[in-house]
Amino acid sequence: VRVSPAGDAASTAARADDVERALRALGLWTRRHVSDSGAIAFAISPSSTRVPAAELAAIPHVAELFGLESPHPLLDAMARTVTLAPGTSRAAVLGGAAPKALLAGPCSVESEAQIHRLAHAVKAAGATVLRGGVWKPRTSPRGFQGLGAPALRWLTDAAHAAGLAVVTEVTSERDVEAAAALVDALQVGARTMHASALLREVGRTGRPVLLKRAFSASLEEWLLAAEALLLAGAPAVLLCERGVRGPDGGARNVLDVGAIAVCAAAHGLPVLVDPSHAAGRRDIVCALAAAGLAAGACGAVVEVHDRPGEAQSDAPQALDPAVLQAWWLERNLR
C-alpha cells in the first residue's frame, strides 16, 4: 500500500499515520517502509484478516495498491462443494453448504471380514465415506506395509455393500491407475504431500483427491500441492489437516485449527479434520474432531477398529465404532 505524498515530509508522515490506523482497524498487520525520497509504503502481513482490495483502495491517501498474483489460481476457482461417487446410491457431498460429514474406517484393511464388519459399523455411526489403507507408508521399513491390491478389492466391495463412498491412500506412482479405477477418491498422505511425481500421477486420473498436510508444511506449500493436483487434472481437492509438529503438548501432533479456519473461513475451501493422527491417543479423538469441526472443517476423518488388540497399525488411536456413533449422534442432536 503506497501512501500518496503530501507537500512536505511531515504532512506525508501524518497521512501515513492515518493510513496505518485505518489498515489496523481493518484487521491488518503492517510494516512501514520509507524510500530515500521520503515516500511511504506499508507492507501487509499475509497472516492478516482477509479484506477486499476495494476496502483498502477506499482509504483516504492510499495512492496505489500492490498485490501478489495468487500462486494457486485453479484452487481459488475450484468449486466449494465436492461430490464423491456422484450419481450413485453411495454419493457423498462434502463442503459448501452440505452438512458436516463423517469419514471413517480402519487404519489398515486387515481382512475381508474385518472391512465388511467395519463398513457396516461406520455406516451405522453416520459416516458417508469409508476410508481404509491398503498400501501403508510406515516410518519403519519393517512395519506392516498393508495387504495391497486384494485388500483394495475387499475395501471397495465393502463400501459398495454398505452404501458408502470410498477413499484410499496411494503411495506409489505404479498403483495409482489401478486404485483410481476402483475408489471414489484418492488420498495423498502427509508423507508424500511434497512428492511432485506422485501428485502429477494422481491428478491425471481425474479422481477427486483427499490431500493431507505434510508434517510441517506451511499453508502455502499445502495449497500449492493442491494446485499441482488440479493442474495435473484433478477435478477437486479436499484438504485434510492432521496435525503439525510443535512443542510436546501431550498429543502426538499439534492440530492446526487456525489453518482450518483460514482455509474454511478466509478462503472458503473444503477442508477436513483428521483428529486420529493429530491425537495419537484414543481419549482425545472426539474432542479434537469437535474442535476441527468448530473451526470450520466440513467433515472429520476418523480411524476406527472394533478389535484394537488385533490391529496391525495405529491401534492406540483407533476408536471403537460404537463410541464414534454415540459421539456423532450426540453432536448432531445438539
Next chain:
Amino acid sequence: VRVSPAGDAASTAARADDVERALRALGLWTRRHVSDSGAIAFAISPSSTRVPAAELAAIPHVAELFGLESPHPLLDAMARTVTLAPGTSRAAVLGGAAPKALLAGPCSVESEAQIHRLAHAVKAAGATVLRGGVWKPRTSPRGFQGLGAPALRWLTDAAHAAGLAVVTEVTSERDVEAAAALVDALQVGARTMHASALLREVGRTGRPVLLKRAFSASLEEWLLAAEALLLAGAPAVLLCERGVRGPDGGARNVLDVGAIAVCAAAHGLPVLVDPSHAAGRRDIVCALAAAGLAAGACGAVVEVHDRPGEAQSDAPQALDPAVLQAWWLERNLR
C-alpha cells in the same frame, strides 16, 4: 511394564506379544526393551491414552508396573473449580461443572472512559470477567508499554461498576503486590511463564493466577510453572493456551487444542483458550474460540476494542464487542 518371565525365551516372547497387544488395545504406545538375560519390559509413551494403573496391572503376565512420580503433586490435587472474587456480587466461577465462561476486554487500558465503555460492552456480551493490560510486555522496547498504576485503578473501578471479576497481567516483581491488592486474579503472560522469580512473587500473594503457556513450552514445562505458583502459595491456577510456534498455517500461532484436550479431558484441569493471540487476525477469532471450547476449554479469553483505529496495541486481532456478543449468544442458544 515388566513382563513376567516364562520358562524359556520363546514363551516369554509370546507372553510379551500378548501383553503388547493388550497395552495397545488400551490406547498405549509402547516400546519393547529386552535385557541381557532375556527379560522383557515395555516403556509407555507419555503421549498415550490415560489408563488407570489397575487396568494395566490386571493384564495377564504383567509382573510389575513402574511409574514416574508426578512432578506436580499440588496441581494434581488442586480443586477443579475456581471462583474469582468469591462472596462478591461479581463472583465468577470457572472450570469443573460451571458453564463455559467468557473473559473479555481490551489488550491495553487506554483511558478511563475507554475501559468503562468496554467493561459494560463485554458484560452485555455475556462475559463474567474483565481483562485489560496496564503493564504491556512488548517485543520492541519502543512499543507502547501500558499506562501502569493509574490504569490499574481505572480497570478495577470499571470492573466493579459493571459487576465483573477482573484480571490483569503483571510483568515486574515490583508491581505484583500492588496489583494483587486490587484485582481478583493475576495473569502471568507467555513471555514470563519461565520467569521463576516472578512466579514465586505472584504465587506468594495468594491470588488465583491465569497462567499463559509460553511460546514453545511443552505441556510438562507449562504444568511445572503452574506447580511453582501453587508451591509459592497460589490457591488456584487457570491454565490458558494461546498458541505455540509451528509451521505457518496462516494464523499468528498454532492453537494447540490437543494440549487443551489433554489438560481438560485427561487431567481434569481448568484450562482457558485465548483465541485472539493464537489467531492474530480478527476474521478467525470466533472460529478459534469455538474450537478451544469444543476441545474442552472451560472458557475463552477474548480481546475486544470498539475503536480499533485508536487502539495502541494488537488492533488487528481485536473484536468488536457487538460481534463477540452476537457470536456468544448464538453459541449458547444452540
Next chain:
Amino acid sequence: VRVSPAGDAASTAARADDVERALRALGLWTRRHVSDSGAIAFAISPSSTRVPAAELAAIPHVAELFGLESPHPLLDAMARTVTLAPGTSRAAVLGGAAPKALLAGPCSVESEAQIHRLAHAVKAAGATVLRGGVWKPRTSPRGFQGLGAPALRWLTDAAHAAGLAVVTEVTSERDVEAAAALVDALQVGARTMHASALLREVGRTGRPVLLKRAFSASLEEWLLAAEALLLAGAPAVLLCERGVRGPDGGARNVLDVGAIAVCAAAHGLPVLVDPSHAAGRRDIVCALAAAGLAAGACGAVVEVHDRPGEAQSDAPQALDPAVLQAWWLERNLR
C-alpha cells in the same frame, strides 16, 4: 536400568541415589520410576551421551539393563567409508578416514555448455563429486521442473570429462532405473525422504544413495529412511543434513549441526552437510559449510553458479565457483 533391591525401602532408595549419580556422571539423563512394590528403575533419555552397555552394567547395584533393539541394524552394520565410481579414474572416497570432501554443482543443469563449464570450475575448486539437478521438485507446480533425460546425459558427460563422480536427484519412481544406469550415486531429496515407494525403487538399483533429511524429520525417521534404502538393496547411504524448520534465525532453515555430530561422533556414520539449502543466502554459505565440517560432516555439498542472473532456480544461494575455490583452498591450508 533396574536397581537391585536392598533389604528395605530406605536402603533401596539410597542405592538408587548412588546409581543415579553414577549414570549422570557418565553423561546420561535419567528419569526415576518406582514400582508399587518399591522397586526402582531409571529410564535413560535417548538424547544422552553414548555409553557402552558394559560401563552401565559395571555400576554397583545395577541389577539389570534393558535395551531397545536397534530399528536400523543394516545401517548400524554399514561400512563407514563409501566410494563412488570405484575402480574408475573419477573414484571419490567419502567418510571414514578419508579427507573432507567437496561435492558441488548447479541447482539445475540448464544447458550442455553450462554444466561442462561448471564441472571444470568445481573440479578446479577441489571438488571430487559433481552434483546437478535434472528433475527438480519445486514448491510451485509452475516453477522450473528441470530438463530431464537429455540434461542427465549432459551432466554425466561433463562429470566424466572433468574426472568427477556424479550424483543427481530422482523424484519419480519411473526415472530411477534410467538415472541409476548413468550416475554414480542417486540422491533422494528432502521432499521425498518419507516416500517409501521411491526409497524402495532407489534401493533396488544397487547404487549408493545420498539421502537428504526431510524438512522436519527426527533423527530416527531419517535413519529409518536410510534403513529402508539398505533393506531394498542399496550398498551404502550418505546422510545429508540440509536444515530443519525452527524459529526464524535469519537463514532459510536451521542447520542441525547437533544431528551431524550425533551421526558422526556417536554413531560413526558418514554424513554430509548441505550449507546452501540451510542458508538460502549466499553470504553465509561458507560459514555454514565450515560449521558442518567442524561438527563432523565428512563433506560439503554446495550449489554453485557462475552466472546467477541466468539461473533458473535457487540463484540467491548459489556461490560463484571462484569464491568456493578460494574458501576451500584457504580452509585446507590451515
Next chain:
Amino acid sequence: VRVSPAGDAASTAARADDVERALRALGLWTRRHVSDSGAIAFAISPSSTRVPAAELAAIPHVAELFGLESPHPLLDAMARTVTLAPGTSRAAVLGGAAPKALLAGPCSVESEAQIHRLAHAVKAAGATVLRGGVWKPRTSPRGFQGLGAPALRWLTDAAHAAGLAVVTEVTSERDVEAAAALVDALQVGARTMHASALLREVGRTGRPVLLKRAFSASLEEWLLAAEALLLAGAPAVLLCERGVRGPDGGARNVLDVGAIAVCAAAHGLPVLVDPSHAAGRRDIVCALAAAGLAAGACGAVVEVHDRPGEAQSDAPQALDPAVLQAWWLERNLR
C-alpha cells in the same frame, strides 16, 4: 524495490524481469507485486544476502527503494568489541578482531572449594572468563535453585584469584543491583529473554550483558531484547546462541549456527556459542563448540565439572576441564 514504468505493460514487465534477475544475482529472494495500474514492485525477503542499498539503487530501471527503519538502532551502532573488566589484570576482550575466547565454569556454584578449584582449572584450559550460576532458573520448582548471595561472593573471589573476568546469571529483579556490584557482566538467560522488566533492571546497572536467545525466539525478537538492554543503559551486549527447539536430532536443542553466521557475518555483532545447553550431552559438546566458532562466534561458553557425580544440575553435559583444555589447545595449534 519499485520498477520504473515503461511506455506499455509489456515493456514494464520486461524491465521487471531484468530487475528481478539482477536482484537474484545479488543474492536476494524476491516476490513480485503488481498494482492495479500495472506498476511493478519487488518485496525482498529479510532472510536474503545482505546487500548495500547503493548496489540495489544502481540496478537499471530501479525507480525507488523502500526500506524498513531498523527497530534496533542502538544495537546497529554498538561497538563490535567488548571488554569485560577493563583496566584490570583480568580484562577479557571479546568480539571484533580479538582472538576467539573461551568462557567456562560450572552450571552451579556448589561450594567455595569447588569454584576455586574450577576457576583454576578453566584458567589452565585457556579460558579468560569464569561463568557460574548462583541463582538457577529450573524447569521444576523443586529442582536445586542455587546457593544465592554467598555463592556469588565465592564465585567472584575465585575469578579474581585466578585472574578471570566473571559473569553470572540474574533471574530476579531484586538481585540485579547486588550482582552488578560484584561481577564483570550480567547474564540474562534463555528463560527470561522476554522478561522486559528484568531486561530494564539489568540494563540500568551499566554492566555489559551476556544475552542468551530464548528457546524459540526469532532473530528479530532476540535483537530487540538486546536493544531493550541498550536502551535501558547497558554499554554492550554479547549475544549467546544456545540452541532452539526443532525436530529431535539427537541433541537436546538445535544449535542455530545460521543465526550465529547472520549475526556475525551479516551484522558484525559479537555473538557467543553455548554448546553445552545445545548438546545436552557431553560427547558432542566440543563438536558443537567448534561448529559455532566456525560459523563466526567470537567465543564459546562451556559448562565444566570435575566431579560430575556430585554436580547438582546439568551433570550429563558438563565437560571435564582436562578434556576442555585438550580440545582448546589442539584447536588453537591448528
